[in-house]
Amino acid sequence: MRRGALLPAITLSDIYGPGHLFVSRAHPRFCDWLPSGGDVLDSLTGGQIAIMGDMPLLCSEGFNSGLALELLDLAGLKPAAHRFHFRAGEELSRLSEVASSLDCRLVFQHAYPSGPLDDRCWIDPRLLCDLNNKAKLAELVPPGSAPSRRAVESASYFNDGDHALPAVLKVVTDQSNGGGRGVAICRNASDLKSAASLFGKCERIVVEEILEIERNPCLNFAVMSDGKVSYLGFADQDVTRDGKYQGNWIDRGSSIPESAVNIAMEAAKRGSALGYRGIVGVDLAITPEGLVYVLDLNFRLNGCTSSILLADAVAERTGAGTMHFRTLRTPADAGTLASLLRPHVAGGRLVPLNFFDPAAAGYSNSPSSVQTLVLGSSRAEVLAIEADLIPRLKEGSFA
Numbered sequence: 001m002r003r004g005a006l007l008p009a010i011t012l013s014d015i016y017g018p019g020h021l022f023v024s025r026a027h028p029r030f031c032d033w034l035p036s037g038g039d040v041l042d043s044l045t046g047g048q049i050a051i052m053g054d055m056p057l058l059c060s061e062g063f064n065s066g067l068a069l070e071l072l073d074l075a076g077l078k079p080a081a082h083r084f085h086f087r088a089g090e091e092l093s094r095l096s097e098v099a100s101s102l103d104c105r106l107v108f109q110h111a112y113p114s115g116p117l118d119d120r121c122w123i124d125p126r127l128l129c130d131l132n133n134k135a136k137l138a139e140l141v142p143p144g145s146a147p148s149r150r151a152v153e154s155a156s157y158f159n160d161g162d163h164a165l166p167a168v169l170k171v172v173t174d175q176s177n178g179g180g181r182g183v184a185i186c187r188n189a190s191d192l193k194s195a196a197s198l199f200g201k202c203e204r205i206v207v208e209e210i211l212e213i214e215r216n217p218c219l220n221f222a223v224m225s226d227g228k229v230s231y232l233g234f235a236d237q238d239v240t241r242d243g244k245y246q247g248n249w250i251d252r253g254s255s256i257p258e259s260a261v262n263i264a265m266e267a268a269k270r271g272s273a274l275g276y277r278g279i280v281g282v283d284l285a286i287t288p289e290g291l292v293y294v295l296d297l298n299f300r301l302n303g304c305t306s307s308i309l310l311a312d313a314v315a316e317r318t319g320a321g322t323m324h325f326r327t328l329r330t331p332a333d334a335g336t337l338a339s340l341l342r343p344h345v346a347g348g349r350l351v352p353l354n355f356f357d358p359a360a361a362g363y364s365n366s367p368s369s370v371q372t373l374v375l376g377s378s379r380a381e382v383l384a385i386e387a388d389l390i391p392r393l394k395e396g397s398f399a
Contacts, residue, residue: 173202
């Protein structure tokens with residue numbers, strides 16, 4: 001039998017206050033540096049569904065199927081009470097319809113191109129672009145807390161035969177970027193050639209030194225409606241050697257230096273002073289020597305935000321000492337995926353933060369997916385659970 005509800009430490013309605021609609025879908029013509037495909041972008045629109053509180057949410061119909069809601073209920077999660085849904089290809093028309101019907105301000109997860117909704121935006125669209133532009137990072141963090149970096153003309157850089165490698169290259173854009181799609185780690189000439197192809201149409205890129213990283217935490221902050229900044233917690237990022245984001249680890253009892261929190265807090269405060277309100281994610285690098293550098297700023301909800309806000313409730317419910325935030329996908333239909341997950345959810349090994357049913361969303365041949373916390377007493381135990389699950393997910397057969 002399901003026990004009491006899993007409630008976040010703070011909800012988005014607490015942060016933003018009344019009179020706001022959260023728009024989670026990226027604009028289809030302003031998302032060059034986000035995961036590609038309408039089905040994938042739609043599958044990301046439910047990332048905050050369990051931490052909304054009373055704040056209305058516009059998200060895919062894929063999060064509104066009976067399977068999706070039943071699985072969250074089994075876990076003890078309360079999905080956003082006020083949801084507006086869209087099906088494949090209808091995100092802009094549905095946004096226009098909902099915006100016209102509600103007397104509210106619009107909170108965009110991702111920057112939108114300038115248009116007729118500009119005067120309805122809670123955050124100035126130009127500010128949102130500027131704060132998330134990787135070329136501006138050094139302006140928002142304390143002196144000495146950014147890696148050695150410079151913004152250069154892309155064509156000139158790649159046409160120059162003299163490159164100091166290794167280096168990290170990052171796109172300079174007003175569009176949102178995520179999942180490491182706008183980042184290239186170059187250690188050799190082959191990597192540089194791939195980066196030239198990736199950034200071929202970009203005017204400018206950031207060239208940044210590669211650091212030896214011992215820990216790579218993402219710290220989350222809430223800039224409240226009055227501008228006050230609150231620290232919410234952190235999760236260690238799970239990133240591949242080539243810089244691709246795979247999820248986050250939360251180890252109960254783990255801590256990071258107060259100096260690291262203060263450096264990240266300063267970036268959030270500078271954003272607040274410029275007029276930003278909402279969630280801020282600050283990606284840090286902590287070196288073996290204990291030096292702290294800011295790698296990235298995300299003035300929006302982060303992949304780990306829901307996990308951080310629900311971690312205390314999950315730990316109290318399950319006693320789990322370790323949590324791994326993962327996005328799991330399978331070619332199987334949503335019903336088959338739900339049947340695999342159900343016993344793990346009932347047994348306290350998984351907490352699905354959302355569940356995407358592609359058929360309900362209007363994508364008959366797309367992968368089903370779930371964003372979940374995999375729970376255990378240690379990372380080894382968590383990885384053992386995943387080692388059993390993931391091969392079957394890839395096969396799409398769970399018999």
